[in-house]
Amino acid sequence: MKDTDCIDFLQWALPRLHLRWRGFRRVRRQVCKRISRRMAELGLTDASSYRDYLECHDDEWARLDGLCWISISRFYRDRGVYDFLGQEVLPALIANRHRGARELWAWSVGCASGEEPYGLALVWHFVLGPAHPNLDLRIVATDVDPVLLERARRACYPQGTLKELPLVWRDRAFEERNGRLCLRAVFRGAVRFRRQDLRLARPKEGFDLVLCRNLAFTYFEEGVQRKILERIGGALRPGGALVLGRHERLPEGAAGFAPWSAGHRVYRRAA
Numbered sequence: 554m555k556d557t558d559c560i561d562f563l564q565w566a567l568p569r570l571h572l573r574w575r576g577f578r579r580v581r582r583q584v585c586k587r588i589s590r591r592m593a594e595l596g597l598t599d600a601s602s603y604r605d606y607l608e609c610h611d612d613e614w615a616r617l618d619g620l621c622w623i624s625i626s627r628f629y630r631d632r633g634v635y636d637f638l639g640q641e642v643l644p645a646l647i648a649n650r651h652r653g654a655r656e657l658w659a660w661s662v663g664c665a666s667g668e669e670p671y672g673l674a675l676v677w678h679f680v681l682g683p684a685h686p687n688l689d690l691r692i693v694a695t696d697v698d699p700v701l702l703e704r705a706r707r708a709c710y711p712q713g714t715l716k717e718l719p720l721v722w723r724d725r726a727f728e729e730r731n732g733r734l735c736l737r738a739v740f741r742g743a744v745r746f747r748r749q750d751l752r753l754a755r756p757k758e759g760f761d762l763v764l765c766r767n768l769a770f771t772y773f774e775e776g777v778q779r780k781i782l783e784r785i786g787g788a789l790r791p792g793g794a795l796v797l798g799r800h801e802r803l804p805e806g807a808a809g810f811a812p813w814s815a816g817h818r819v820y821r822r823a824a
């Protein structure tokens with residue numbers, strides 16, 4: 554499928570899935586390739602015939618939705634954010650935790666192959682853990698894509714995915730297996746993976762920290778973003794932190810969150 558045909562198709566289809574074209578513009582090639590593959594499977598030769606197919610097959614929309622899950626991620630993505638979490642956010646959350654609490658809880662939403670939750674576990678292990686031996690960080694990591702979750706549980710990565718991670722952490726936390734870097738078991742124990750669609754549900758736990766980066770506030774339309782924000786607000790303890798992606802912002806008129814660091818897109822839930 555030609556790029557221009559794919560663009561026309563996505564501009565027609567994405568709003569019907571409550572997704573926004575603006576978020577997909579730069580990463581459309583991943584989606585276009587998948588759509589081309591799906592069209593070939595169906596024996597369809599052009600985008601307009603796939604459009605006709607969608608008009609007559611309601612269940613194909615769920616399939617198309619699945620083709621739009623962007624899987625791009627990497628360890629320590631936008632490293633300044635992770636440094637800020639280690640130096641400011643986590644220490645503040647530790648200071649404000651309920652007296653006697655032995656655990657902090659974090660939720661990584663749209664965790665892809667585990668790069669984000671494991672990255673957070675490494676920040677805890679190397680930056681905060683040594684000074685807080687009686688405190689643990691528990692991380693619930695959710696994603697809609699079962700294939701990515703399976704990869705996350707295996708925790709083996711191509712080298713390029715780790716290039717932003719501090720070198721000494723990489724050397725201590727990973728071991729090489731068959732040309733891939735695999736996270737040692739001791740760094741995996743804090744993370745629990747679950748399949749969950751953020752548009753439909755959230756984990757039952759209460760959280761001190763939520764990372765919702767490069768997902769809802771990029772790809773979902775604004776009405777859906779508001780609902781998601783409410784869902785996240787329901788999961789976050791008062792005073793807890795919400796971290797967005799570097800190019801994301803909260804939807805217009807969002808209430809209940811105050812900027813913690815505008816530069817790093819960190820917000821604090823109103824107490």
Ligand SMILES: C[S@@+](CC[C@H](N)C(=O)[O-])C[C@H]1O[C@@H](n2cnc3c(N)ncnc32)[C@H](O)[C@@H]1O
Pocket residue numbers: 622623624625626627630662663664665666668669695696697698701749750751752765766767768798
């Ligand atoms: C672009 S990746 C971002 C990964 C990571 N948060 C980061 O910033 O590097 C988006 C992730 O969200 C997942 N995702 C897409 N739609 C979702 C949904 N409705 N509910 C939960 N996860 C979803 C995708 O499968 C993918 O793993």
